[in-house]
Amino acid sequence: MPLNSIPARAHGQTRSAQTTNRLYAAGATLLAVLPLAMVLANRSSPAVIGLAALAYLAARWVEDRRSLVPSLLAPLRTPLGLAALAFMAWCPVSFAWTPFPGASLRVLGEFLPTLIAVYLLACLAPGRIPAFAPRLAAAAIGLAGLIIAIDLASDLALERALGRRVAAFVHNRPALTLDLVAGPVALVLWRARARGLAGLALMGAALGVLRSISGAAQLGLLAGAGLFALARLLPRRAGIGLAGLGLGLAVALAPVEGDLLARIMPEAAHERLVQSSSRARVAIARSFGAAVAADPWRGAGFGTSARFAETPVAGKVAPEMRILLGVGHPHNSFLQVWAELGLPGALLGTLVLLLMLGRVAGLPQPDRAAALGLVACAAAIAFVEHNGWAAWWTAGLGAAITWMRAAAPRAAATEPEMDGPA
Structure with a gap:
């Protein structure tokens, strides 16, 4: 091999690594700012999650395209994956007797792309989220909760300034998104020894949820906190x-x-x-x-x-x-x-x-x-609450699962098992 080809190859590898890192950073940034994006535009989560998934998919393709498809298919071969595929298969089977196949197809066309995006993100992002992203997520959650509280206290001044519909329920979807993502983000931060930021994320979410008029969000907060406490004991x-x-x-x-x-x-x-x-x-x-x-x-x-x-x-x-x-x-x-x-x-x-x-x-x-x-x-x-196939709900739940899985790689190494009798 000519010696002058070695620096060229090394330079190419460096550029490839830089591209990969930038794409991972872009995807992680989008994942982190999701709660804030929902406050500013309460239908935005599918687009944000979709772009984040594309960034991670592109990064993984550049980094190691040979293992990409096997890593995406492996979870689908598990009992859980096969059961989920069977459930999803039954949905289009029901098109055979639905009286409104066009309407059914439109609903599937909204739900399925977001479901695919969250699956890609949950598979590809854990272990590849830069250290800044959980901290950015905590700031986004805290700011989102604060904006919800201030906007409702000011008779929706933000909505008026933006020229949008003035109704208190516009913050229900953002509050429900905070419900989902705050706990998993706090867990990632707790693992990283950033416990003050973990507390900030939880308090910011609680502020937004409790100040909102969404009874569903408040019920979710109560149920989630209650079962978390019981599961610890x-x-x-x-x-x-x-x-x-x-x-x-x-x-x-x-x-x-x-x-x-x-x-x-x-x-x-x-x-x-x-x-x-x-x-x-x-x-x-x-x-x-x-x-x-x-x-x-x-x-x-x-x-x-x-x-x-x-x-x-x-x-x-x-x-x-x-x-x-x-x-x-x-x-x-x-x-x-x-x-x-x-x-x-x-x-x-x-x-x-x-x-x-x-x-x-x-x-x-x-x-x-x-x-x-x-x-x-x-x-x-x-x-x-809500339509179960709604893309915004699927996106928020997928983001929460992604953060939950992001905590897992370090779990065994950093936390001893402290549990009662199995």
């Missing part, structure tokens, strides 16, 4: 069992949620939750539950919630129960799966959740407690 099996019981009940009781709440929820509770429209939510849950009871086996088809009142199954529901089938979605993602994908969708979804808990059970502390806190937070929100 309880033996491994008890914490996982508690989470499994909660998820199992969320799926099993979703079709009868409305009837149960109508019977047991006191009027005083409705009065205290008037801002959360609890009466309307109970009535909506009863209507969609009646639709599930009318056709529990296959559902109305993926993505039909927005036009559920026009589906054939709606005609089988009592007339007084049909009106609220037109609200857009059942305000319960577990019930939405039942209504759209039927019993097969519910069973496959439950299998995914239980296999996910199996993975969480193998984590050391405090990773396991933080993961269970995230599960409880997300499940509590999903039980009372």
Whole structure:
């Protein structure tokens, strides 16, 4: 080999490494500023996550393209990956009987690209997030929470200045995003011995969530913090069992949620939750539950919630129960799966959740407690809020999972196992 070719090769490798590092830094920056981006534009998270995923994909291609595809396919060969693929496969299968295939395709077209982006990010980013990014994320979370609090206290002065819709609920999505990402980011910072910044992230998120008008965000905060604390105190099996019981009940009781709440929820509770429209939510849950009871086996088809009142199954529901089938979605993602994908969708979804808990059970502390806190937070929100296929929700949850996985590589080396009897 000519000697003058050695410096040229070294120079090429240096340039390649610089390109890779810049792409990783760009992707990590986008991941870190997601909470702040959501405050400034509450539909921005899919675009932010998509760009972050592209940056990491490009960086990994430059760094080691030979191992890229195997590393992306490996998680899909696990029991959890296969169950998730089976669930996703059932969604387009339901196109065979959906009365609105165009609408179903549009919903899938919003959901699937974001799902792919978060999968790429969760696979490629952990272990390749520069040291500055968790600190930037803490600052973004703290600033996002502060902006939410100040804007609401000033009668939405920021929204007025930006010429946007002036309504307090514009901060609900940012608050829900803070709910999801704050705990995982704090765990990464705690691992890095930046515990003051970890506390800042948690306090900033709590400020934004508690100041917002989103009852779902506040419920998620309470559920996540509660299960995190219990998982730190309880033996491994008890914490996982508690989470499994909660998820199992969320799926099993979703079709009868409305009837149960109508019977047991006191009027005083409705009065205290008037801002959360609890009466309307109970009535909506009863209507969609009646639709599930009318056709529990296959559902109305993926993505039909927005036009559920026009589906054939709606005609089988009592007339007084049909009106609220037109609200857009059942305000319960577990019930939405039942209504759209039927019993097969519910069973496959439950299998995914239980296999996910199996993975969480193998984590050391405090990773396991933080993961269970995230599960409880997300499940509590999903039980009372939003369209389950919404891209902004998928993006926020994917960002949280990415941060959770980012803490894992150093977990075994830096934290001894401190747990009760297994």
